[in-house]
Amino acid sequence: MTHDGTALLLSARNVTKKVWDGRTRRTVVDDATFDVAAGEWLVLRGASGSGKTTLLAMLGAMLRPTTGEILFDGEPTSRLRDAHRAQTRRSTVGFVFQDLQLIEDLDVLGNVLLPFVPVGVTREHHARAEVLLARFDLSALASVKARKLSGGERQRVALARALLGDPKLLLLDEPTAHLDDARADKLLELIATIARDGRAVITATHDARVTTAKGVTRVIEMHDGRIGG
Amino acid sequence: MNPWIALQIACALVATALLVRASFTAFTVVRHFDVMRATEGQLALERRVELAATFVRVGAAAQVVALVLSALAADKLSRGIRGAMCAYGTFNSSPWGFRALAASVVAALAAGTLAQLYAFDARVRTMQLAKPLAWLTLLVAPLALGALALQCIFLFDLDLSVVASCCSVQLDAVASARAVTASGPRLASVALAAIAGAVCVILALACARRPRRPLAVLTGALGALVVPLALAAVVLEVAPYAFEVPQHHCPFCLLRADAGAIGYPLFGALFLGAIWIFGAGLSAILARAPDPRAAWASFASSRLRRAAFAWVLFALLCVAPVVRYAIVSHGATLFP
Numbered sequence: 001m002t003h004d005g006t007a008l009l010l011s012a013r014n015v016t017k018k019v020w021d022g023r024t025r026r027t028v029v030d031d032a033t034f035d036v037a038a039g040e041w042l043v044l045r046g047a048s049g050s051g052k053t054t055l056l057a058m059l060g061a062m063l064r065p066t067t068g069e070i071l072f073d074g075e076p077t078s079r080l081r082d083a084h085r086a087q088t089r090r091s092t093v094g095f096v097f098q099d100l101q102l103i104e105d106l107d108v109l110g111n112v113l114l115p116f117v118p119v120g121v122t123r124e125h126h127a128r129a130e131v132l133l134a135r136f137d138l139s140a141l142a143s144v145k146a147r148k149l150s151g152g153e154r155q156r157v158a159l160a161r162a163l164l165g166d167p168k169l170l171l172l173d174e175p176t177a178h179l180d181d182a183r184a185d186k187l188l189e190l191i192a193t194i195a196r197d198g199r200a201v202i203t204a205t206h207d208a209r210v211t212t213a214k215g216v217t218r219v220i221e222m223h224d225g226r227i228g229g
Numbered sequence: 230m231n232p233w234i235a236l237q238i239a240c241a242l243v244a245t246a247l248l249v250r251a252s253f254t255a256f257t258v259v260r261h262f263d264v265m266r267a268t269e270g271q272l273a274l275e276r277r278v279e280l281a282a283t284f285v286r287v288g289a290a291a292q293v294v295a296l297v298l299s300a301l302a303a304d305k306l307s308r309g310i311r312g313a314m315c316a317y318g319t320f321n322s323s324p325w326g327f328r329a330l331a332a333s334v335v336a337a338l339a340a341g342t343l344a345q346l347y348a349f350d351a352r353v354r355t356m357q358l359a360k361p362l363a364w365l366t367l368l369v370a371p372l373a374l375g376a377l378a379l380q381c382i383f384l385f386d387l388d389l390s391v392v393a394s395c396c397s398v399q400l401d402a403v404a405s406a407r408a409v410t411a412s413g414p415r416l417a418s419v420a421l422a423a424i425a426g427a428v429c430v431i432l433a434l435a436c437a438r439r440p441r442r443p444l445a446v447l448t449g450a451l452g453a454l455v456v457p458l459a460l461a462a463v464v465l466e467v468a469p470y471a472f473e474v475p476q477h478h479c480p481f482c483l484l485r486a487d488a489g490a491i492g493y494p495l496f497g498a499l500f501l502g503a504i505w506i507f508g509a510g511l512s513a514i515l516a517r518a519p520d521p522r523a524a525w526a527s528f529a530s531s532r533l534r535r536a537a538f539a540w541v542l543f544a545l546l547c548v549a550p551v552v553r554y555a556i557v558s559h560g561a562t563l564f565p
Contacts, residue, residue, distance in 0.1 A: 020269050064267040079264060082279065084354040 008074075009168055009200045010036040010059060015068035017054050017225075028054045030225040031068070036202060038168065041195040043211050044204045046222030052204035053098070053173055055222070059202060060171045061089045072169070090115060094162030098173040100154055104147040108138055111146050112161045125164060132160040136190065152183040159190065170194055172203045176210055188213040233302035234384055240295040241333075245370075245377045247288030248340065252370035254281035255363035262359050278359050282347045285366060289337075289344035292373060293500070296337040297493070299330065299380065304484050309389050316481040320383075322391050329376070329383035336376035338503065339369045345508025345532060346515065352524040361515055415465045415564070422462035425455045426544060430537045433506060437533035440526040442513040448533065449510015455540075456503050463495065463547065470550040475564050495546045502539030505532040 017029040029051040036042055044052040057063040058070060061077045064085075069078050077088055089095075102111050112129045113121050133139045136156040141149065149157065155175065162170055172191065176184040184207075192215030195201045203210055211219050221228050254277045262274060303316035303326075313319055320326030343365055350358045432448040464478050471488045483492030509532040516525035554563060 018268070064272065066267045078267070079355045081275070081354065081356050083351070 007038045008035055009038045011071040013069045015058060015065045018066045028225050032227045036200045038200055039195060039198050040217045041201040041215050043216050043219045044222055045211050045219055047206055050222040051225035052222050056171050056173055056204045060093045060095050061085045090165060092168050094167035094170045096158045096162045096172040096175060100158040102146040102154060102157060105145060107143045107145055108157050109142045111157055112164055115164060129164060132163055136160050151178050155187055168199055170199050170201045174205055176207050184209050233305050237295055237298035237302045240291050240298055241377045241380055244288045244291035244295055245373045247284040248370045248373045251281040251284040252366050255366035258359055258363035264356050275356060285347050286344045289340035292337045292340040296333045299333050300484055315485055317479050323383055323386045325383035325386050329379040332376040332379045336372040339372050341504035342507040343369050345504055346512055349512040349528045352528050353521045355520045357518045357520050358515055418461045419466045422458035425458055426540060429455050430540050433533040433537040437530045440529045445509050445513035445529050449507055452506035459499055467547045467550055470554045470563055473554055498539045498543035502536045505536035509533045
């Protein structure tokens with residue numbers, strides 16, 4: 001539990017990521033320590049290259065920290081082997097990538113169901129996908145190819161896909177990067193409702209519109225891989 | 230070259246190549262692996278470990294297939310060797326024959342058991358077993374290499390123009406001279422095999438129901454005792470009944486078509502049961518840290534259940550020729 005009594009979902013403990021760029025070993029994330037509770041919307045804010053995407057990838061169990069530990073629901077995830085990390089990721093984390101990573105020639109429904117193709121798409125997945133499409137005003141576009149969608153629609157498809165597995169943690173990397181103010185506001189409202197559902201939401205951004213959005217509970221500043229502010 | 234020999238050598242080559250390749254990774258793991266680090270080198274090594282695990286599992290399967298093919302090839306070749314009636318004659322026609330067969334059996338058993346341990350490792354959420362498995366891989370790879378070398382020596386030494394001794398000339402004569410078909414040694418070994426096998430199956434089922442590590446180790450150790458006893462029982466009891474000749478004690482004749490090729494499922498069930506039971510026992514020894522321990526119960530339960538099923542099948546296949554004889558002979562006894 002956190003100090004204010006909410007359920008602690010995620011803990012980063014002295015998380016450091018170092019990468020070898022061919023000549024030197026660079027520290028991309030340096031000694032990050034913080035907790036995230038369920039229902040919280042945390043924003044990681046920093047300039048390009050400050051390490052927020054790398055930190056987000058580590059929190060989402062896509063990258064392993066060089067040192068330190070990330071605990072999800074009290075369980076360490078950093079030392080898990082790839083297959084088990086993928087399993088954890090699939091069942092507990094939703095991720096919206098900066099470039100969204102939609103399959104252009106696949107229709108909207110196919111894109112939303114995509115994360116569960118490796119393990120088998122069930123009727124429950126189909127039912128949940130339909131609920132999510134309805135929630136995000138995408139039902140009419142279910143059979144439309146991703147390449148024909150507008151920027152806002154693509155963003156909502158990526159969000160629906162991230163929520164298909166009913167994750168406890170939703171991670172978004174620069175969600176408003178290519179959206180005008182009206183579309184960005186609509187998307188931020190959607191994200192706020194997702195956090196209100198009891199999920200933890202972490203957003204990496206350099207966009208001031210996100211940090212001032214209604215529903216954001218905490219902003220963490222990142223500079224050169226270090227956390228401050 | 231005989232196509233069966235070519236197939237056998239190809240299979241053994243694939244098995245050995247995969248196990249030796251895995252042993253190179255194992256060597257690096259022994260020297261550099263550190264589960265607590267996550268440097269680029271360590272992450273790359275972890276990916277290589279996963280690949281090596283696949284090599285071991287496929288290599289082990291190929292090693293087992295190579296063993297089956299060596300028996301099959303020897304059986305087929307026996308028709309081309311004067312005096313040989315079954316695979317026994319083929320193996321006995323060269324001083325390297327039985328050595329090659331023994332090495333193949335040992336290599337296949339070791340590789341099969343190691344594959345079970347890698348299957349267990351895949352269920353463990355972290356890579357805490359990487360080092361112990363690397364050590365075991367380093368032990369098994371030379372066995373596969375040795376088995377391949379002995380197989381090659383045997384096959385190159387094999388002279389199809391030689392006049393071989395038939396199993397009935399050698400084994401039956403020994404059996405008659407030592408009177409193993411008399412009530413003493415035959416009955417004692419069959420009774421021992423039956424009792425030890427039954428106890429082992431009961432322990433395996435009990436441990437599968439409620440997995441406990443000491444019990445799994447005990448079951449594995451008892452399983453190691455059951456295998457030679459079961460083989461003795463096959464030689465002394467099953468083979469004579471299969472051929473309805475009390476002095477005929479050749480296990481290789483069970484592979485022949487006129488015995489319904491019962492030897493393949495019979496020895497296959499014994500072999501598979503052995504690697505599953507050994508896998509469960511050894512995994513219990515390895516599962517000391519919290520993560521392996523958490524994954525152990527479900528793994529051991531599945532392997533012990535499979536082993537019990539395989540050995541019950543083996544027992545039924547052993548009983549089948551005895552029952553068949555009792556039916557066709559209207560209850561007459563084979564052994565005077």
